[in-house]
Amino acid sequence: MTDRQKRREGVPEILLCDLDAFFAAVEQRDRPEYRGKPVVVGGSLSARGVVSTCSYEARKFGVRSAMPVQRARQLCPEAIFLPGDMAKYRRVSKEIFALYGRFTPEIEVVSIDEAYLGLPAGEGLAVASRIHRAVREELSLSVTIGVSVNKLLAKIASELAKPDRVGALWPEEVAAVLWPRPLELLPGLGPVSVQKLNRIGISTIGQLAAAPLELLKKYFGRTAPALWQSARGIDNRPLELLSEAKSLSEERTFAADLAAEEVVRAVLISQAESLGYRLRSGGLRARKVSIKLRYADFSTITREQTLPAPTDSDLEIYETAVRLFDAHKGTPPWRLIGLRVAGFATGEQLSIFDALPAEKKEKELQRTRDLLREKYGGAVVYRARRLLKPPPRDKG
Numbered sequence: 001m002t003d004r005q006k007r008r009e010g011v012p013e014i015l016l017c018d019l020d021a022f023f024a025a026v027e028q029r030d031r032p033e034y035r036g037k038p039v040v041v042g043g044s045l046s047a048r049g050v051v052s053t054c055s056y057e058a059r060k061f062g063v064r065s066a067m068p069v070q071r072a073r074q075l076c077p078e079a080i081f082l083p084g085d086m087a088k089y090r091r092v093s094k095e096i097f098a099l100y101g102r103f104t105p106e107i108e109v110v111s112i113d114e115a116y117l118g119l120p121a122g123e124g125l126a127v128a129s130r131i132h133r134a135v136r137e138e139l140s141l142s143v144t145i146g147v148s149v150n151k152l153l154a155k156i157a158s159e160l161a162k163p164d165r166v167g168a169l170w171p172e173e174v175a176a177v178l179w180p181r182p183l184e185l186l187p188g189l190g191p192v193s194v195q196k197l198n199r200i201g202i203s204t205i206g207q208l209a210a211a212p213l214e215l216l217k218k219y220f221g222r223t224a225p226a227l228w229q230s231a232r233g234i235d236n237r238p239l240e241l242l243s244e245a246k247s248l249s250e251e252r253t254f255a256a257d258l259a260a261e262e263v264v265r266a267v268l269i270s271q272a273e274s275l276g277y278r279l280r281s282g283g284l285r286a287r288k289v290s291i292k293l294r295y296a297d298f299s300t301i302t303r304e305q306t307l308p309a310p311t312d313s314d315l316e317i318y319e320t321a322v323r324l325f326d327a328h329k330g331t332p333p334w335r336l337i338g339l340r341v342a343g344f345a346t347g348e349q350l351s352i353f354d355a356l357p358a359e360k361k362e363k364e365l366q367r368t369r370d371l372l373r374e375k376y377g378g379a380v381v382y383r384a385r386r387l388l389k390p391p392p393r394d395k396g
């Protein structure tokens with residue numbers, strides 16, 4: 001046993017498993033004629049559509065997710081453009097999570113192609129290699145797996161290992177590996193925060209870790225300690241296991257205060273979609289929906305509504321959230337928007353929706369998403385994507 005292993009003895013490990021270019025990879029797997037070619041999957045191929053995934057061949061042309069489909073067509077006109085088949089991707093996703101379940105019962109579903117897995121001390125790397133091989137052999141897909149002792153470092157390890165590899169990042173490697181790198185590598189640090197830090201002379205993670213906490217507090221208020229800790233590789237968030245969860249929540253803090261209600265709605269749409277997805281993947285429905293709002297003066301409120309019947313519908317969660325927001329929005333701007341679902345029910349109450357055959361149910365899910373976009377606008381959804389997924393620059 002090495003010194004390094006001795007120091008970590010008894011500390012449970014965490015894997016972040018992230019499928020590579022998931023939607024595009026499923027298409028390339030199922031259609032051999034697409035292999036080795038640029039493939040772009042967009043939710044809608046209309047003028048307002050946005051790229052959801054593209055193959056690595058398309059990335060070479062500069063195509064990225066969350067980019068308008070129109071722009072992708074300009075960059076790579078020869079790409080194969082596909083509208084995507086959510087029903088199929090959900091089926092494959094279920095197979096992948098079932099495969100993970102053979103290795104550990106501790107699974108936190110992050111999204112359709114991403115999950116954190118909890119493992120006993122010392123087992124992370126070995127299990128990661130077995131999962132990597134099993135996904136390749138049984139499902140003909142490639143997965144990148146980051147291994148560490150907390151969610152933050154596991155996520156960063158996967159970013160560094162992409163694509164199709166297993167990589168570890170241990171706390172004792174943070175100074176050597178993480179500190180020389182640019183701030184953009186820190187998950188959750190948006191372009192607005194990066195710009196703010198750049199302006200005060202901080203551009204690497206090491207400079208952030210070395211900055212006086214008091215200075216950071218001046219610019220980032222209450223979120224400063226968490227920011228400072230993440231630069232040191234510290235993260236105490238537990239895994240949110242669906243089997244044990246009493247509630248599920250999404251929260252977003254804004255470095256620049258938000259004044260536009262339209263953007264708040266866009267954030268709520270994105271949060272409702274994510275919560276709806278997490279509920280459905282755990283076979284759960286929620287009776288209670290609550291929102292959390294922090295105003296410019298840092299006062300914070302939460303307001304809850306109990307639904308007539310439990311739900312796992314994105315649209316119903318979103319509409320309840322908006323009713324709560326409209327009733328309690330107070331005076332703009334807002335610093336934080338949170339959405340939470342609780343009061344879980346599992347299966348005891350069969351809705352008409354559940355009685356539908358699987359295929360119709362998928363159609364119904366797709367319809368909900370389309371409805372959200374139609375009702376509240378593709379542009380709004382696109383703005384939410386940009387806010388929540390940092391790469392393209394935005395002005396906050």
Ligand SMILES: [Mg+2]
Pocket residue numbers: 018019020021022113114
């Ligand atoms: Mg992925």
